[in-house]
Amino acid sequence: MFNPRYEAMAPQERRAMQAERLRWSLRHAYDNVPFYQRSFDQAGFHPRHFRDLADLQNVPFLTKQNMRDAYPYQLFAVGLDQVVRIHCSSGTTGNATLAGYTRKDIEIFSEVVARSLASYGVTESDIVQIAYGYGLFTGGLGLHYGVEKLGALAVPISGGNTDRQFVLIQDLGTSVLACTPSYALNIADHIARQQPTFDLSQTKLRIGVLGAEPWSGQMRVEIEKRLGISAYDIYGLSEVIGPGVAAECSAKSGLHVQEDHFYVEIVDPETGVVLPEGEPGEIVYTSLTKEACPVIRYRSRDITRLYHESCPCGRTLIKMDKVFGRSDDMMIVRGSNVYPSQIEAILMEIEGTEPHYQIILDRQEALDSIEILVEVNDKVFSDELKVLQALSQKIHNRIKSILSISAKITLVEPQTIARSVGKAERVIDKRRNR
Numbered sequence: 001m002f003n004p005r006y007e008a009m010a011p012q013e014r015r016a017m018q019a020e021r022l023r024w025s026l027r028h029a030y031d032n033v034p035f036y037q038r039s040f041d042q043a044g045f046h047p048r049h050f051r052d053l054a055d056l057q058n059v060p061f062l063t064k065q066n067m068r069d070a071y072p073y074q075l076f077a078v079g080l081d082q083v084v085r086i087h088c089s090s091g092t093t094g095n096a097t098l099a100g101y102t103r104k105d106i107e108i109f110s111e112v113v114a115r116s117l118a119s120y121g122v123t124e125s126d127i128v129q130i131a132y133g134y135g136l137f138t139g140g141l142g143l144h145y146g147v148e149k150l151g152a153l154a155v156p157i158s159g160g161n162t163d164r165q166f167v168l169i170q171d172l173g174t175s176v177l178a179c180t181p182s183y184a185l186n187i188a189d190h191i192a193r194q195q196p197t198f199d200l201s202q203t204k205l206r207i208g209v210l211g212a213e214p215w216s217g218q219m220r221v222e223i224e225k226r227l228g229i230s231a232y233d234i235y236g237l238s239e240v241i242g243p244g245v246a247a248e249c250s251a252k253s254g255l256h257v258q259e260d261h262f263y264v265e266i267v268d269p270e271t272g273v274v275l276p277e278g279e280p281g282e283i284v285y286t287s288l289t290k291e292a293c294p295v296i297r298y299r300s301r302d303i304t305r306l307y308h309e310s311c312p313c314g315r316t317l318i319k320m321d322k323v324f325g326r327s328d329d330m331m332i333v334r335g336s337n338v339y340p341s342q343i344e345a346i347l348m349e350i351e352g353t354e355p356h357y358q359i360i361l362d363r364q365e366a367l368d369s370i371e372i373l374v375e376v377n378d379k380v381f382s383d384e385l386k387v388l389q390a391l392s393q394k395i396h397n398r399i400k401s402i403l404s405i406s407a408k409i410t411l412v413e414p415q416t417i418a419r420s421v422g423k424a425e426r427v428i429d430k431r432r433n434r
């Protein structure tokens with residue numbers, strides 16, 4: 001553990017610390033951000049009413065729309081002279097939102113990333129190739145500062161330039177690759193195409209630090225096999241801080257949330273009512289230590305589950321399930337609710353398909369339709385038509401029986417679906433433009 005004092009803290013002690021930090025954070029937000037003062041006042045809540053963690057339920061939510069409306073600086077709780085950096089959310093689902101960091105915020109950001117890396121087994125001796133984008137996105141710089149904090153060697157290559165990624169893996173003896181899961185697969189594919197006989201086990205690569213988008217357990221198996229690594233999930237969101245909000249450990253079953261900095265609740269996405277531990281719903285974040293942009297009850301739209309469990313790694317931090325989608329990624333196809341990652345999990349288990357797919361949603365005569373483009377491997381593609389037909393029927397039936405949706409399956413040639421160097425675009429929703 002990078003910081004056992006906080007990662008393995010006795011739960012009661014941690015709760016007391018959270019309550020104390022929360023009291024500070026509510027006051028800090030109320031006193032310094034007119035938005036919070038208005039919204040707390042409207043809800044009849046004053047920070048002095050706060051006694052224990054349960055009182056947080058009386059505090060109003062902060063939504064993504066509130067953050068967009070506050071663009072650029074209206075949610076800042078300190079003067080810009082105190083702010084040393086900004087980042088933006090990637091804006092995949094609307095306008096960007098902006099987050100600022102004081103020097104202390106950057107320190108905490110680096111700390112949570114360093115903790116995450118240590119939980120995957122990364123040490124000072126590792127060479128970490130950071131293939132997340134550097135820039136306004138939190139991935140590149142976030143990982144970079146965490147790697148340096150841990151004392152490992154950072155290779156700041158950023159996303160893209162896949163030829164060079166391969167060259168550096170070999171030349172520098174890269175042992176850890178940090179990028180999105182879709183880019184990791186893209187790199188593996190690229191290497192297999194460039195040098196079909198190249199044996200990745202000859203390189204020093206051993207760990208993948210993968211996140212920023214949902215990826216199924218089946219995708220993990222595929223990436224681990226193709227790159228010869230052990231792949232770990234890293235989760236985070238720029239509104240809350242960036243990568244490092246939660247991370248897997250050696251148990252690879254659930255992610256530990258850095259609860260001494262972020263207080264988490266699960267609410268019903270429809271009603272906003274707090275759900276009991278273990279129930280799936282939308283995860284809501286409250287920052288406990290952030291100075292520049294405190295977030296109080298931020299509705300992330302990410303769907304997951306929280307639970308306490310004694311973990312073999314020794315951390316006492318609460319666990320969250322792998323995030324399998326955002327509430328806005330959920331597709332409602334003729335009444336059935338489906339997440340892209342559920343489709344991914346099914347595709348990955350079918351022999352002959354490649355882990356590259358795209359989902360196209362459309363509306364025909366007032367009815368939703370869903371088409372799934374699935375890449376098949378060279379061997380299957382050159383097979384007879386009836387083999388291809390049998391494969392697409394098999395995919396159709398499997399999806400129908402598990403997810404209760406009737407999808408049109410279109411098998412496409414290898415290398416047809418656009419490859420990503422960052423977050424993959426899995427769903428094209430043509431209904432939005434109709």
Ligand code: DLL
Pocket residue numbers: 088089090091132137138139210211212213214215233234235236237238239242243244300302322323324325326
């Ligand atoms: O994606 C931060 C990050 C960078 C995380 C690098 C991990 C690695 P945003 O661009 O603000 O920040 O996007 C945040 O991405 O609300 C989730 O919906 C999704 N997301 C992030 N990590 C994961 C993950 C970064 N491990 C949004 N699994 C979040 C599933 C993830 N979804």
